[in-house]
Amino acid sequence: MSNTPTAIKGFADMFSPDSDAFTKMEAVARELFSRYGYTELRTPILEYTELFKRGIGTETDVVQKEMYTFPDRHGRSLTMRPEATAGVMRACIEHARASADSVTKVFTIGPMFRYERPQKGRLRQFHQINCECLGPVEPYADAELLVMAVRFLEALGLKDLTLHLNALGCPQCRPAYREALRNWLRQLDADALCEDCRRRTETNPLRVLDCKVSSCKSLTENAPKITDHLCPDCEEHFAQVRRLLDAEHIEYVLDHRLVRGLDYYTRTTFEIVSDAIGAQGTVAGGGRYDGLVSQLGGGEVSGLGFACGMERLALLLPETEAPRPDFYIVTLNGVGSDGRTAAFSLAQSLRNAGLKGEMGFSTRSVKSAMRQAGKSHAHCCLLIGEQELADGTAVIKDMDSGEQAALPLADAAARIRTLIASHSDRA
Ligand code: HAM
Numbered sequence: 001m002s003n004t005p006t007a008i009k010g011f012a013d014m015f016s017p018d019s020d021a022f023t024k025m026e027a028v029a030r031e032l033f034s035r036y037g038y039t040e041l042r043t044p045i046l047e048y049t050e051l052f053k054r055g056i057g058t059e060t061d062v063v064q065k066e067m068y069t070f071p072d073r074h075g076r077s078l079t080m081r082p083e084a085t086a087g088v089m090r091a092c093i094e095h096a097r098a099s100a101d102s103v104t105k106v107f108t109i110g111p112m113f114r115y116e117r118p119q120k121g122r123l124r125q126f127h128q129i130n131c132e133c134l135g136p137v138e139p140y141a142d143a144e145l146l147v148m149a150v151r152f153l154e155a156l157g158l159k160d161l162t163l164h165l166n167a168l169g170c171p172q173c174r175p176a177y178r179e180a181l182r183n184w185l186r187q188l189d190a191d192a193l194c195e196d197c198r199r200r201t202e203t204n205p206l207r208v209l210d211c212k213v214s215s216c217k218s219l220t221e222n223a224p225k226i227t228d229h230l231c232p233d234c235e236e237h238f239a240q241v242r243r244l245l246d247a248e249h250i251e252y253v254l255d256h257r258l259v260r261g262l263d264y265y266t267r268t269t270f271e272i273v274s275d276a277i278g279a280q281g282t283v284a285g286g287g288r289y290d291g292l293v294s295q296l297g298g299g300e301v302s303g304l305g306f307a308c309g310m311e312r313l314a315l316l317l318p319e320t321e322a323p324r325p326d327f328y329i330v331t332l333n334g335v336g337s338d339g340r341t342a343a344f345s346l347a348q349s350l351r352n353a354g355l356k357g358e359m360g361f362s363t364r365s366v367k368s369a370m371r372q373a374g375k376s377h378a379h380c381c382l383l384i385g386e387q388e389l390a391d392g393t394a395v396i397k398d399m400d401s402g403e404q405a406a407l408p409l410a411d412a413a414a415r416i417r418t419l420i421a422s423h424s425d426r427a
Contacts, residue, residue, distance in 0.1 A: 010116075010124025012311075017322055021314045022127065026109055028155050029129045033107045036148050038131060041106035043087040045113075049077040055086030055296055057263025059204040066114040080113040083262065084130040085289070085305060086296070092134055093298035100301050103135040121280030121312045131286075132305035134293065139237045142268040142288060142304060143244030149284055149306050150250055153272060157318045161283065163251065164271045166226070166258035167238040168206075170290065173231035174266075180224050181205045192219055206259045225256040234267055241268055264289040268304070277315045284308040326350070326416055327357035328373035329394075332366055332385035339389045346382065346394065346409060353413040374399065379420045382412065400426075 007013055014022065030040070049069050056063050068080040081087050088108060092098040108130045116122055131148070133141055146163070153161055169177055185193070185201040185208060193201065193208065197216050200207040209220055230238065245252060260269050269287030286306025293301040327350060329343045347359040357378055360369040373381040383395040394412060397404045398419055407415050
C-alpha cells in the first residue's frame with residue numbers, strides 16, 4: 001500500500017473549474033434570494049446529537065444510519081450536521097428570531113455530512129444551498145418559496161426538471177391517515193415488505209412510502225393517498241398553493257408517495273427532479289414544517305424551506321468556458337534581473353488597473369515561457385527584451401492573430417483592453 005495520504009471515501013477535493021461552478025451557484029443564489037428578502041445565516045457544522053434526533057426524527061434513515069456522531073473529550077455526543085434545517089431552527093430559537101408575529105427568512109450555504117454509499121451525485125460530504133422561512137402560515141409563503149426555488153434553478157440555466165408536489169396534512173388529519181395506511185399495510189402478505197418496512201408499519205407507516213426497495217415500492221403503489229384524507233383547512237391550503245403556482249405558470253406533478261426522508265414535514269412538500277443524472281436525480285427538496293420549532297422547544301411558529309444539493313446541480317450546469325486571462329508577461333534572454341524587475345512591476349501595475357494575468361518567473365528558456373503563455377490562454381503576451389528595457393517599452397503579441405507591435409509601458413493597460421475588445425468583436 002502506498003504511503004501517500006488520500007482523501008476519505010466520499011469526501012471530494014474540488015479544483016477549478018468544479019470550484020468555479022460552486023462559486024457561480026453561490027453568487028446566483030445570493031443575488032436571487034435577496035430579491036425575496038432572504039439574508040445569509042452561517043451556523044456551526046457540529047451540533048449536539050440530540051438536536052438532530054429531536055428535529056429530524058429517530059425513525060429516519062438519516063438519524064438511524066447516516067450520521068457522523070462521536071463523543072467530544074468530555075463524552076458529550078456531537079454530530080456533524082447531516083442537513084441544515086435543524087441547526088437553523090436551533091439558532092433562530094436561541095437568538096429569538098423564531099416568532100409567529102414576524103417573518104424570518106434566511107439562507108445557508110455549506111457542507112453537510114451523511115454516511116451513505118457514495119456514487120454519482122451522492123457523497124458523504126456534500127454541499128447544500130438551503131433556505132428557511134419562519135413565521136407565515138399563509139399558502140402564499142409556500143407558493144413564494146416554490147417559485148423562488150424554480151426561478152433559482154432556471155437562473156442557473158437548468159432545464160428539463162420536474163417539480164413533484166404533495167401535501168402531508170397536519171396534526172388534525174394525519175393521525176387518521178396514518179392509521180388508514182397502517183391498516184392497509186397490515187393486510188399485505190406478512191413477508192412481502194422488507195424488514196425495515198415491517199417495523200415502520202407499526203412505528204411510522206408514512207416512511208414505508210419512501211422505501212427505496214423496489215418490491216416495497218411496487219407493493220405500495222395502490223396504498224391510500226394522503227391527499228384523499230386531508231382536513232378542509234389542509235385541502236384549501238394545498239389548493240391555494242396550486243392556484244398560485246398555476247398563476248405563475250409553474251408546472252408540477254402531484255406525487256402522493258412524496259413523504260420526504262425527514263420527519264418534520266407538514267402540509268406542502270416537494271422535490272425537484274432531473275432525469276439527466278441517473279439514480280440520484282433529486283436536486284432539491286423541502287416543504288412546510290409547522291411543528292418543528294415547538295418540537296425543539298420554541299413557540300408555535302410555522303416554517304418552511306428547501307435545500308438544493310450543489311454537487312447534483314453542478315452535474316447539470318451547462319458548460320461554461322473558463323474566463324481567459326488578459327495578459328502573460330515573458331522576459332527575453334539577456335535582460336537580467338533589471339528586466340525581470342521591470343516585468344514584475346508591469347504585472348503589478350496592470351493588475352492595479354483591473355487586468356488579470358501573470359508573469360513567467362522562470363529564467364530557464366524563452367521557449368518554455370512562451371509555451372506557458374500559450375497554455376494560459378491569455379489574450380496577449382507582453383515581451384520585454386534588452387531593447388524594450390532600455391526604451392521603457394514592451395512588445396505586445398496578440399495570441400489569437402499572432403500580430404506583434406511595440407508599445408510604451410504607460411500605454412499597456414489601454415492597449416490590452418483594445419485588443420481584448422477586438423477579440424470579443426470577432427467571437
Ligand atoms: P434532503 O432531501 O435530505 O432535504 O436534501 C436536500 C438535497 O440535498 C437533496 O435533494 C439532494 O440534492 C442533496 N443531497 C442529500 N443527500 C446528499 C448526498 N449524500 N450527496 C449529495 N447530495 C445530497 C434536506 O436536507 C432538508 N433539510 C431540506 C429542507 C430545508 N427542508 C426544509 N428546509
